[in-house]
Structures are given as structure tokens and as C-alpha cells.
Amino acid sequence: MVEHGDVRVVHKGGSKINFREPALSTDSRFLLCASGESVKVFSTATEECLHALQGHTDLITGVLLRPSNHLQAYSCSLDGTVRLWDFTDGILIRTYSIGYPIYGIYASAKHEGVIFIITPMHTDTNSELFQLVAVHLPQCGEQLVEAKELSAVLSNISSNPAASAFGREVRIFRSKPLQLEHVQKIVSFCVGALFVYNGPHNIFFCVSIVICSDQSISGTPSDQWTDPDWLLQAEGSGTNLLSGGVESVLVQWRYNQESQRDFLPRLGGAITHISVSPDGALFCTSHSDNKITIIQSCVKVSAVIQGLVKGDRIRTDLMIEPRSKALVLNGKPGHLQFYSLQRDKLLYNLDIVQQEYIHESGLEQFEVVMAAFDASGSWLATVEERKQKAPELELNLKLWAFDDQKQSFVLNTTISAPHEGRITALCFPHVSDGQTTMLVSTSRDGHFKAWQLAAPAHTEGPSWSCDFLGAYHSLVPECCCFSADSSLLAVGFQEVVTVWTPASWELLTTLSQPPGAVRDLCFGRLSCSKYLLGATTSRLLCCWNLLTCSLEWVTSMDVSLLLADPLSENMAAFCFEAGSTDLFVFKPGEPRPLFSHKALCSGRVTHAVFVPREVMLESCDEASQWLNCSHLYFLTQSMDLLTFITKAEEDKLTASSKQLVVSDDVAMTPFHLLLGKHRDQLENPQGSNVSLPQLLQMPAHVLPSASFLCSMFVQSLLISVNKPRSKEEEMESEKEEEDSDGEMESRISRPEHMPSGESGCAAPALTKEEVRELRRLKKLDHSWMKGLLD
């Protein structure tokens, strides 16, 4: 058996971005959100992901701007660390190790050097009780810091409080336990602070205590929201209040103007978080369909950051659209989503049901449950279903043709109630070229139907109609599959596999391997096209030879998913074994598997897809050869999209990576030129301060804290009367000089084509003596200064 030597399983996009409340940067330009094991920094203007801050080794449970420095952010994770980042450059500044899993993080500007985290009450992991703990962050310059100074603030809170706030007063109270009938109503709001209410049992923290009952927010909330699970967020100055909930309507309330409300309806999935940028210019709402909507303060949607919509469950298979090579699966209710795997970005949602989705719990609406593309991508078949009670199932089968002229799918035929029972499988034949004219659907009503594209009638274009209705001993068909050349159709009727010829619809043969119903069927491809593989519920994987109509081999494995690579003979079987899933890749004609990977992930894998590569790999390595034609993507039970990557590929990718460093300065406005001149005049007489502009250009994370710098900064701006420098100043300038060193060298080694008309903005060149002086300073021993910093 070949071991999985140099093939790795990697995450490939599609992670959750709505897990915790996102944070907006002070200037509203960046949005930080926790996404799996990394923090993603998005640009609010372009919806692009600028950086992924990587370093945590477990799920990230909170992101927060640092109150004392708006260019830095904290993130906390279940791995027991809090990390401080410079998010504009994507640099990890410091790691605080706490030692307990952290479920949430809060900070306040009034508490310098203190953060509040939520940790479990008891050390055992499955405890449901959590506490709020204040952590004093030690001030030191090291990368990894252990923060052991913890003090409990509150106990008995939820792991994810729906909201939280700090008041003007810097006290944190634990409010009285609320009566349950009270809890339904009290969700209050007062100037600058917000009362928190979380779930049926408890609370949290409430600050400069003015608890308003719901009446103060104009009328009763129940006429706006039917579900008690709603959110509030105060905006900037505290005069406005935002609320939203399961109906996905954002409402902006004005303080003391109860009649004036702004509504922003139809935002998508239920709103799970609302956050407001510190300057109040932008709001953003997280939605249950893995989406973040960025909203301007005039209540207008400006951007949508959409992750892979996973919803509560995936009904359709994973598919690849042959035209754009996008991954297709059901997304928002009633839509199919097209997701680009190369770019890790949602392309668009295709509205299949075309009915307004009403966000109300308990209301059954049409959902897309099944879809299939034909080989050329010119036909799309979708099944939508509305289930009120089992006997009153409503089904629609829709067939969409891709219209080249309009560059869009066009509805060709709607078949209402195509079957009397739920449809179990939908399958187009693999016609390599030419037109697809057939579709097979199997249903729980014990029939399978073949739909045929009928010739165009006199006025209308071609449309689909039923061509054949097949049944076998009133057994229920569970799966169907066309052979590689589409000359055979295999339909699994419980224990029996029936093989039909689509040309004349005759039953050719039946195959069976009792006991156990056939769960999955798959024909071999290319040289293995004579084999038919079936996975049964009795933990068997059977391979039949269709030439002899006999069983070729059988192995005992609990196959949860069987998949054939469309470009090679390989097949992948995901097997469920002892709580985790194993993968076997094999050729039906060969006894040895090509590749096996034990314990891929926990839980069953029920969705996977082979994605054809754009460029074939030419790997000769036996273990990774099966990845030459296609990628294999699969979804785990926790809805992570994973894929395999070979070592060679990874090396190639890292080798080709190079940094393009381009200085970021939008200068040269007339104002800047004026100011620049003014500064030159100021600084040149002093002669000492090349450092000031450099101080301003230096990244924030290499500087000491702002309070430390401020006095020196002010001093440097003052016209100095020559007096001996203080120690601190010296240290500061040394620091800057170190930094400027590299640049100086580049300036000296510049080619001879020095432009004649260089603009005046360049810093004045240093004289040789100054350079020498700087070098000397650099060599001096400054280790004593560490003590000062601490």
C-alpha cells in the first residue's frame, strides 16, 4: 500500500467569515474578520482580501482593534493565545500566551494594558460555564510573552455573548439576574452604552446604568421582529441605534426621534453580528449565509464580502461548471452559487426559484435540492422542492439552456411534479461532443424517468418531455449512472443493479450482491470502462465486469462516497472507519490502491468533486500521479473545503513567489509641496534631523509606544537651543539611524545617471562626516537601554 508521503491535505478557501463579529478599522478602510485559523484583512472599498494573518493554531474566536493604537489589533483563539498584529502590513507583533482556551475578547480604552477574555470556568473542556477574566498584558519587547496575571471579573456567562459594551464609567457591573419574562423585553439602550442580553439564561454586562425598557425604542419591538433573537448596536456618538435579526432587515433608530427610522431590507441571511466603525462612517453586518455586508452610514449597501455559502446543509452535490470551471452548489435559499476555486471568491448566485424568500421561521419555501450540468455546460437541470408534509411534496424539475447570444441561462422547460416521490438522483449522459438530449431522474416513487429533448415543434423551439418510465419489481431506485460512452445506464434498485440500454430502453442485465442496498454506483472510465462499481450499505465495495456480467472483486469497506475522475481511470472512495474518513484512490482494474490516506478528517465525507486542472502535471511519483489530471476537493462534516497538494507543486509555487515592494506614498499635492518646503526650512538649520520624516515613515510596530515618543516628537519640532541631548533622545535618534542606514547606502551606490532636475522633495544628502558619525553610533553598545524600555 502506497503511503501518502508527499501529498498534503490543505485548506482551500471557503472558510467561515461570519463566525465572530468583524472589526472595522478606525479609518474605515479595513475590515478584520476571524476566518478559521487566520484573521482576514479585507479592504472595505474593493472587497479584496489584503492579508491573511496567520499564526494561530486553532479556531480564532475574536478580533478586536487595540484601543490605544488604531493600527494594531488583537486576536484570540482556542489555542490559548492572544496575538497582537499590525494589520496594515500583516505582521505579527507579539504573542501573549494565556494557557486556557479563549472564547472571546474585549478591551476598553480606559483600561490600558488590560484585556478581558472569556474562558471556561473549569478546566475540563466540555463545561458549559464561562467566565470573564481580565488579563494584564505585560509590557516587554519580546515576541512571545506569558500573561499570567489574571483576575476574574464575571462568572456564568455564555461563550458568545450577543453583545457587549463598556460604559463611560469604567466600572463593570454584574446586573441582577433578570426575571425570565423580563428578559424577553428588556433590551435596552442608553446614551453611549448598550445593555446586553443573551439567550434565555443570561446576560451581560451593563454599564452606566440606564436601563430603558423596550418602550423607549418606539413601540414594542415585536411588531418589527417576530423572533426574540435580535441584535442591537449603538453607533459612534450614541445617538443612533442599529438593530437587526432573523428577518435580515437593518433598522436605524434615532434617539428621541422615535418615528424616524431607516430600514434596509432584504440583506440576505439572518443578521448575526452588527459592528460599527469607530468613526461611524461604516456599519457592517454579518449574515448567517457566510456574508459580510458593508453599509454606509446613509444606510446604503456599498460592498458585499461573500464567502462560500454553506447554510445549514448542502443539498446538491458539488459540481464543476464546464464553462467557467467554477464550483457549483446550492447557496442562498433558492439559489445556486458559483464559486471560483482558483480565486477563492464567490462569482455569483444564480436565482433558480425566482421567488422572494421570506425570512420567517417555520415557513417552508422552495429550495434547490439537486442540480446537474451536462458535459459541455450547455444544459443545467435543477430540482426544487418544497416540503410541508411528506405526502404533500411539491417538486419542480427545471431545465435551463445556456444561450450564447445572451450569455446567460434561459429556462427551457419546467416540469412540475415530475415524480410522485422525492428525486434521489439526476444524471446526464457524458456526450463528449454534440448535443445532450437525455436526462435520467430516479425517484422514491419506484420509477426512473428518462427525459428527452424533443425536436422543435412548428412554432416553439425544442423542449424536454418524458421518453421512458422504468421500474423494477416496485423497488425504490437510489442511484443511477451512465457509462463513459453513454451506451449503458445503470440504476440501483435497492439490492439490485439494473443495466439498461438508452437506445431502445431494454433491460440488459441485473447484478446484485445481497444483502445491503446499493448506495453508490460508478462506471469506470477509459480503459476501465468495462467495470461497474457499486458501494452497498452492508460495507461492501463491489466491482462487476460488464463483459462477463460477473463479479470481479469485492472488498469490505464502508464507502460513504464513490467518485470517478472524468479525465483518468482513477476512482476515489471515501470510507468511514472508526469515526474518521479514509481515502482510497484506485483503478478498478488493478488490485492495489494508487494512494491511501488514513484519517483524513473526522466524520463522514459526503461531498467531493474532481476538478480538472488547467495544466496537466507531469509528476512521475507513484503516490502523486493520480493528481496529475485533476484536483480532488472534498467537504468535511464541519464544512471545511479541503484539497490535496503535491510536494512538487508546492515547491513550484513557493519558488515562483517573489516580493514586489513598492513604496506607498500619495504625495505631490500642492499642499504637500508647501508643507515640505516649510519643513525643510525648519529642519535644515538644525542640521540634526533627517530623522523626523523617517520617524513618520517608519512602520508603527517598530516604534515604542506613542506616549513615549510624543515628548521627543514635540521637542524635535521645537527650535532647539544647543544643549546637550538627553539620554532618551540619543537613543531615539540611534534607532532611526539604524533604520535609515540601508537607504543611505542605496543612495550612495546610485548609478551615474543622476537626474539633473530632481525634485526638491528628496531628503538632503548627508555629508561624509555625518555618515561616519552614524556608523560609530551604531557600533556602540546599547544593551543598557533594554532596562529602560522595561
Place this chain on the structure above:
Amino acid sequence: MSTPSGGQEGAVLGERATEMASDGGSSSLQLPCVFSPKSRQYLAVCAQDGRLRIWNTDSKTINQEYVPSAHLSATCTCIAWGPCRTVKEGPQRKKRKSEAVQVEEKADLLAMGTAAGSVLLYSTAKGTLHCSLVTHSAGVNCVHWHPEDSVLYSGSDDTNIVEWDLQSGKMRSKWKADRAAVTSLCVSPDGKLLLSAGHVIKMWDLDTKELYRKFTGHSTAVTTLRFATTRPPDSNGLYFVSGAAHDRLISVWQVREDGKDKNSVVSFTLTDEPRHVDLVPSNSKEEAVRLAVVCQDGQLHLFEHFLNGPCKKPFSPSCSVQMADTRESPMPIPMLAAVLGRDSRSVLLAYGNHLQPVIEQVEVNTTERHVCLSRDVKTSLSLTMESTVSKVKTPVVNTKSKVLVPGLPGHQAPLKGSHLEKASEKRKKDTKEMSIAEQLGEIDLSATSSEKVKASLQTDNYAVLLVQGLESNDADILNKVLQTRKEMVIKKTVARLPLSAVLPLVKELTNRLQGHPFAGILMVRWLKAVLMHHTSYLASLPDLVTELGVLYHMIESRVKMFHKLTKLHGKLYLLMTHVATSDSSNMVSEVDHTAKLVYEDGEWD
């Protein structure tokens, strides 16, 4: 929908295209329109209004719009995408088991040259201006990135070439390249040579900034320069292509070892001056150079050629692609830009106008010399605009789409007992000559028709009318007959109907039953009458199953709901009667509420 326009259509389109070009050529404004490198994620277009728009080629929607501060005075003259950025890696990166490889090829920066002489660097990731570089005294004609270092070259009307060091954002060097304006630039793939075009095409050594070669040939301003091979210059294998204004040619030049490279070695013919050139360079002699040229007249020409020394005869394109709209007299749609895909067939196209280009990945049938694609630009436009923010695309649903409900033919499989069908087919083959029975039938029919002649005097004989209507398929007559409501008339008519007309009648009734439900009520009466009178005849038909299968399915599916409907009807009836009775009882009780007479006890003891 690609149709080879091997005939008139192509010729007509060609004429229109030249007309259009002469109209549009008067402005002769070259609007830049460039796809991002590598993965072609974006299309950067600078339109007539001076704004820069970035389009996403995957979702075909507008991604961002940038308005330069002086977009009206200093219009954008050229755009160049920077080399792909890589996502920055954190300082302490441990490679864990399940960590994704964070090396994505994302285009980020693009450089814009403006008519005012400044070069703007725009970051598409951040959506903001990254920095601006000013030193040229006249308009910038071309910008070009160094393939590896963060160095940018710009050529200007002030005859200078400037080398920018982007790490510091400052000018590194500047030299006078020509007596005339520098109109085009190109850096060789290895980053050592620079081509510039002014009066003549000059090749510079970038290390020393010295002139390496000179090439003369173009009489007008050179607009395009591209390296066609990736080989070193001293191997006789370095080639580059050039295109000039008002010149219907693309010239190929060889950089020869001996320096005798005065004239172009190969030329490709075009239909108009080149506007956008994309080229897949060849890495070896065995590999052909692929070239896609979009001309001023909106056509796309594809070339494929093995570069191997001079060739006198100009090459014509291996494939020309035109695009037309779907109106009755098709008008050409101009193409804006094209890039070649990995295989020779796929081309990514941008067409339409600069304000709202349509982007499409096309598989071109390269075996045809001329390909004409017809596209409906308007519908794709409206789609892209709607879905910009919401990211929802609505597929087209029009009245042409067919709806199959249970009961309509096609919803169930047509019933055909296979052996029966075969038998009937056989029978048909056997009886090529008229059988006696059929002859008798003929006689019968003729008899009835003779009767009909007599009967035609009576105008109200529905049976005759019906037969006539069925034979001639006349909707007026059939309507007149079938719309009757009198039970007796229907019965009599059906009874008088000749047997040969029964089956056509049943089929007609089936058709009408599928229509409006009100018509169904009338038709059901007829059907009932037919079944009462002619069941024995129908039962004797050998292909009864196939003939009446549709009717059977329809009745079956309509009756399926009958049980539930009656239940519902019963419940509703019960409810309504209940409501009615409670209403009436209320009325009664209300009347009785007030006491007619009230006695009050006196307050005395």
C-alpha cells in the same frame, strides 16, 4: 453560436466595420484596455470619461471605479499591470499539516500614464492610489514594468525615458531617447534589454543604459512593441514585433548577432491598424509564436507562426473573428481587447464599448478562416449592472419556455406496448394494397358522403358538420359544434357519428381538454357520450393503448386530486354552514340580551 461567415454576411459586416472605423477614426483616441497578467482576473479600461474601471473577468461585473483627481485634463493614455504580487508571509511561519499554501497570483498594482506627464500607480487590492510619480514635462505615452524588479519605465512626449525605482518611489535615471516623442516601450523577458520607439526603434542595454541596436522601417508612430521570443540576443533567436499607427501590418524584427538587422524579417497583414496585441512568446525554435491582434475596425486576427529567419511574403491571419449583434440587419460589435488562453482555441475577449465592455471566454474554431459570432450585447449589459452589488444573476425566463404539468403529453412516457407497436407496423406493411375491409370502409365513407350531400340541406345536422370539421380540421366548425351544451344534442350527434370519425374526435377532445378548464367542462360531456356509444369500437382497436394513452394519463392525473378536493370541499362546507348558523344564533341572542322590564327593590326597610 459561431457560424462561419463564408458568404455575404461577412462581406457586409466588413463594409460596415470599415464605415464605422472611418466614423470613429476621426477621434482617433486610443483608449487603453488591458487584461491583468497571469490569471486574467481583471480588465482595466479607461473610458472616454477619464475614469479607470476595473472589471472582474470571472463574474463579468464591474469591480471598482477610480476617478483620478485630474481625470478630465490629464486623461489616462496608457495602462500597464504590474507583475503579480504574492501574499506576504508572516514573520514566523510554521508549516503545519493543514495550512494552505498562501501563494496566490493576484494582480495588484497598475501603472497609468497621463496626458499631463504624471505616472499614477493604482492598487486594485486597496482600491486607492498607491503613489504618483511626476517628472515628465509632457504627456506619457507608454509605461512598462520590469518583469522582476520593482522598476518601472515610462516614455513620454518630451523624448525622454525615465527609470523609476518603486521601492523608494523616486526616479532612478532619465535619458533622452530620441529626437521625437517616445511612443512605445518594451522590456525583454530576461529584463536586460529595453526597446523604445520614436523616429526609429532603439534597443538599449539596461545595465549600462547604452544604445545596443537601431531598427528603422516604420514611417508613422510605433504604437506596439512586444518581444516574441525569450531567447538571449546573441543567439540570433531574439525576435520582436512592432505595429504602427495607420499601418495595416505587424512587423517582426530579428536581433541578429552580426548586427545586420536593418529590415523587418516577417510581416503579418491586418485589416486595419492594430489596437491591442497579445502574444504568447515561443521558448524554443520548435514552438510557434501565437499572436492575437485587435484592429481599429473591431476585428480580431489570430496568427501562429514559427519564427525562423526572414520571409518575404506577408502572412495573412490564420483566423479572423468578427462579432455581430442579433438584430435583423446585424451591425458589427467592436472588440476592445483579446488575450490568448493556454490552448490555441480559447481566447478571452472584451467587446462592446469602453464604458461597459462585455467579457467572454470564447472557444474559437481555428479551422475556419473567418468566424462570426453573434451576441446580444444589451441583455448581457443589463445583467452585469444589476448584479454588481447583490451578486445575484437572474437567468432569463421568458414565455417561450415550456411548462409541463401532470396530464400534459410529455409529462408521462408515451405508452407504447413494444410488441403491439411492432405488430401494427407489420400490419401496415402487409396491407399495402387495400384490404377488403378497407375497401368496404371506403364504400361506407362514400356512402356517408353521398348521404352528406343530401343531408347538407339540413343545416343543423351536427354529426355531418362534425365530420366535416374533423376532416378539414376547421376550427370554426369544430368550435361551433363542440361548444353546445345540450345533453341531448351531444348524445344524438355522437350516436350518428360514423366509426371512422370516432378516433379523430377523441383526439380533438383530448387536445381541447388540455386547454382552459372551462372548455374542459364542455369537452367532458362529449367524451362521456363517445365512451357510452363507442366503447365497443374503441376496445376493438389494436393500438388502443398508444392512441388513447395521453387521454388516459390526463384523466388519471386530474382524478388524483379529486379525492382530496372532495375532502376539502366537505370540510369547507361544514365550516361555512357552521359559521352561518353561529352568525344567525348570535343575532338571535343579541336581541334577547336586554331585559324588557327591571324591577328595583325599594330602599325602605
